[in-house]
Amino acid sequence: MLFDKPDAEPDNIASVLVPVAVPGAYTYLVPPGEQVQPGTIVRVPLGTREVVGAVWDIEPDVAINPKKLKTITHIYKDARPLDANLRRFVDWVANWTLGAPGMVLRMVLRSEEALLPEAPVPGVRRIEGAEPDRMTSARQRVLATMEDGLAWTKSGLSHAAGVSGSVIDGLLHQGVLEVVSLPAALPTPPPDIDFARTNLNPAQRRAADQLIAAFDEGGSISLVDGVTGSGKTEVYFEAIAEAMRRGKQALILLPEIALTEQFLRRFEKRFGVYPAEWHSEITPKKRGRVWRGAASGDVRVVIGARSALFLPFVDLGLIIVDEEHDAAFKQDDRVPYSARDMAVVRGHISKFPVILASATPSVESRVNADLGRYRHLVLPERATGAAMPELHAIDMRHEGPERGHWIAPRLLEAIKGAYGDGAQTLLFLNRRGYAPLTLCRTCGHRFQCGHCSAWLVEHRFQKRLVCHHCGHFEKVPESCPSCGTVDSLVACGPGVERIAEEVCSKFPEARVLVLSSDLPGGPDRLRREMKIVEEGGADIVIGTQLVAKGHNFPKMRVVGVIDADLGLANGDPRAAEKTFQLLGQVTGRAGRVTGGGLGFLQTYSPDHPVISALLSSNMDDFYTAEIAARRAAGLPPFGRLAAVIVSGPDKVFADGYVRSLSRAAPRVQAVTILGPAEAALAMVRGRYRFRLLAIAPRQFDLQGYMQHWLDCGPKPTKGLRVQIDIDPQHF
Ligand code: ADP
Ligand code: ZN
Numbered sequence: 001m002l003f004d005k006p007d008a009e010p011d012n013i014a015s016v017l018v019p020v021a022v023p024g025a026y027t028y029l030v031p032p033g034e035q036v037q038p039g040t041i042v043r044v045p046l047g048t049r050e051v052v053g054a055v056w057d058i059e060p061d062v063a064i065n066p067k068k069l070k071t072i073t074h075i076y077k078d079a080r081p082l083d084a085n086l087r088r089f090v091d092w093v094a095n096w097t098l099g100a101p102g103m104v105l106r107m108v109l110r111s112e113e114a115l116l117p118e119a120p121v122p123g124v125r126r127i128e129g130a131e132p133d134r135m136t137s138a139r140q141r142v143l144a145t146m147e148d149g150l151a152w153t154k155s156g157l158s159h160a161a162g163v164s165g166s167v168i169d170g171l172l173h174q175g176v177l178e179v180v181s182l183p184a185a186l187p188t189p190p191p192d193i194d195f196a197r198t199n200l201n202p203a204q205r206r207a208a209d210q211l212i213a214a215f216d217e218g219g220s221i222s223l224v225d226g227v228t229g230s231g232k233t234e235v236y237f238e239a240i241a242e243a244m245r246r247g248k249q250a251l252i253l254l255p256e257i258a259l260t261e262q263f264l265r266r267f268e269k270r271f272g273v274y275p276a277e278w279h280s281e282i283t284p285k286k287r288g289r290v291w292r293g294a295a296s297g298d299v300r301v302v303i304g305a306r307s308a309l310f311l312p313f314v315d316l317g318l319i320i321v322d323e324e325h326d327a328a329f330k331q332d333d334r335v336p337y338s339a340r341d342m343a344v345v346r347g348h349i350s351k352f353p354v355i356l357a358s359a360t361p362s363v364e365s366r367v368n369a370d371l372g373r374y375r376h377l378v379l380p381e382r383a384t385g386a387a388m389p390e391l392h393a394i395d396m397r398h399e400g401p402e403r404g405h406w407i408a409p410r411l412l413e414a415i416k417g418a419y420g421d422g423a424q425t426l427l428f429l430n431r432r433g434y435a436p437l438t439l440c441r442t443c444g445h446r447f448q449c450g451h452c453s454a455w456l457v458e459h460r461f462q463k464r465l466v467c468h469h470c471g472h473f474e475k476v477p478e479s480c481p482s483c484g485t486v487d488s489l490v491a492c493g494p495g496v497e498r499i500a501e502e503v504c505s506k507f508p509e510a511r512v513l514v515l516s517s518d519l520p521g522g523p524d525r526l527r528r529e530m531k532i533v534e535e536g537g538a539d540i541v542i543g544t545q546l547v548a549k550g551h552n553f554p555k556m557r558v559v560g561v562i563d564a565d566l567g568l569a570n571g572d573p574r575a576a577e578k579t580f581q582l583l584g585q586v587t588g589r590a591g592r593v594t595g596g597g598l599g600f601l602q603t604y605s606p607d608h609p610v611i612s613a614l615l616s617s618n619m620d621d622f623y624t625a626e627i628a629a630r631r632a633a634g635l636p637p638f639g640r641l642a643a644v645i646v647s648g649p650d651k652v653f654a655d656g657y658v659r660s661l662s663r664a665a666p667r668v669q670a671v672t673i674l675g676p677a678e679a680a681l682a683m684v685r686g687r688y689r690f691r692l693l694a695i696a697p698r699q700f701d702l703q704g705y706m707q708h709w710l711d712c713g714p715k716p717t718k719g720l721r722v723q724i725d726i727d728p729q730h731f
Helices: 083-095 101-108 137-145 155-159 165-173 201-217 231-243 257-271 284-296 308-310 337-351 363-370 410-422 494-508 523-536 575-587 609-618 620-631 651-663 702-712
Strands: 013-017 024-031 043-048 049-057 119-127 177-182 221-226 250-255 276-278 303-306 316-322 354-358 377-381 390-395 422-428 437-440 458-461 465-468 474-477 489-492 512-515 541-545 556-561 599-604 639-648 672-684 688-697 720-724
Touching: 013 101, 083 101, 083 337, 083 512, 083 599, 083 720, 101 308, 119 155, 137 155, 137 165, 137 702, 155 165, 155 494, 165 177, 165 437, 201 221, 201 231, 201 377, 221 231, 231 250, 231 316, 231 354, 231 609, 250 308, 257 303, 257 390, 257 523, 276 284, 303 308, 316 337, 337 354, 363 377, 363 620, 390 410, 390 609, 410 422, 410 494, 410 556, 437 651, 458 609, 465 620, 494 512, 494 541, 556 575, 575 599, 575 620, 599 609, 609 620, 639 651, 639 672, 639 702, 651 672, 651 688, 688 702, 702 720
Parallel strands: 221 354, 221 377, 250 303, 250 316, 276 303, 316 354, 390 599, 422 541, 422 556, 512 541, 556 599
Antiparallel strands: 013 024, 013 049, 043 049, 119 177, 437 489, 458 465, 465 474, 639 688, 639 720, 672 688
16 A cells, blocks of 8 residues: 655654753754664754754654754764763753753763864875885885885874985885875774783772772772872772773763873873873864764773763773862853762763772762762772871961961971972962952052952962952052052962962072962963972972872972961851861872871861861761761751852842742742852852752752742843752852
């Protein structure tokens, strides 16, 4: 029996997820004669432009007149379709964060360039048996270089043979060489798992064996909880080796780009090759290669920032999140997600092991380990046998420095001792610039950012006042803009530049280095300087939190924390945990290899529980107390939080909106709503910000509640923006 061919058969349409903030996928016609499958990457018309998206469903259940549908304009046949697990992951992240799935997909499809094969480059090859009519020594060198029959680029060949390009041209002309196409980038060689094995100590061996055993369990999670310098990296390298043995790819997430340099070298020492890098600083071309290599399997190991979690690995079998407690794993804008938590999800979906590593685990991970949800692997001692640093509090009320100075005499003595012995000192202050506040001595005028509720910070090296929130800067004026008095401005309090000034005046001969993310020269300079410190090319280093993370500085003996109270003052319930982690990490830089490390905490409250926990170096006491306090208050991980941030250019209007949104909150016994209140930073880039906070028990479906609230609440208008942050870092 014959049927009339309908206008569009069901398999002629596909739903395509597009990288925009809409709730779901859109339906398109598949071009005649073409085929797509779920995950196929395509280009489609969207409004007046075209965007790259991915087929999400090939038999979408839609009641749309096919005549009204637009057609897929391009199918990326060279790009591997996104596999089912990756698509599930995208949907999962969208559901969890209440973000648009298209915005999550956008983190996968970073650039169209990555989807196209790299253009081949011209090369030359020797034609077998062909001889030049006249042999010269230059020609001989070329032919000898090409003996193995492999193809070369022209420039590579002239370099290797030590001849000019015209010699090669002559051989081409004579038909001895021929032009060929070379693949643009040769696949990265796979890690050699036997290249240089480390002799693990017994505690490391036990931990490594358990990580290896985890591969047979499907998706389990391990917390490698080892003191600073305990050799966690060597331990999880063994897990990477196991992933390689099983033919799987591995991903290592690090919180800070500045860490990658040292990490790459360590990896190379163990496995004989460099892993692929993925972060915001790599060139688009390299990015494309890593993306395609992850998808094709040519790239076996990627080390990257949190966004590497969304690479389309063909056969991922292990994720490691190093420094898992670090707040940098949380993305705050667009789709607010925690790369640590989502790494656990990706492992769960694809049933492979995930390793979290830290010397100061997050309270969340500690609780999961205590409850047996995560395997808890403890490394109690330093791998080199070096003792942990000896920590001292310097009570600034009684033994602080004279007025206008910031380094106490006892700390100065220790620096002097280290310097005399050729050892290094690290002075830590989590404040960029010269001084956090500048004011007029005559009228009291304070310099504030016009776009943010923040003081301008003096950067003396650059002769500027800078806003750390929006980047606004102005020249430091000669007179007060308010009362006109000349030379009346005073800097209040220290930043790293001011500490450097004091150090230089006390140790004029010493090599002093400031490590701060905002100094001119960018990440390249930072990487160079990190290396200088590592190799002992600086005596006294002054740094912001950048230097606290994971670095291995073998000659570092003394660590001085200029203001140990700095993070404790704010009202954030995570303040204790964050300060404990930061100071634990910073002081952990001391004496890592040789021992004899000394740490000094300058504080006005030496009896504060965080300070005393650090001094006694009894980590468990701190966690026990902190976990009990969280449990009592119903705070994470015993309760769940979601923040609503409302922002808008008009303060009164935004305020009115957030109040009506608050009134529209569905009344449910389990949920407590706090606020509205001004956000911690009440204005950023000219937008006023208000915040609501929902607190619910752990088992409660908070996402469902939040979605329902937004659906039935008033709609934002007039430039208002509403952003949901599930599991916010700050509250
Ligand atoms: P962590 O990441 O736990 O802070 P690292 O992995 O950076 O510690 O190791 C600290 C130092 O100890 C490094 O210099 C490392 O090379 C060294 N190390 C690690 N394991 C061993 C070992 N088994 N034997 C000797 N040295 C080791
Ligand atoms: Zn600003």
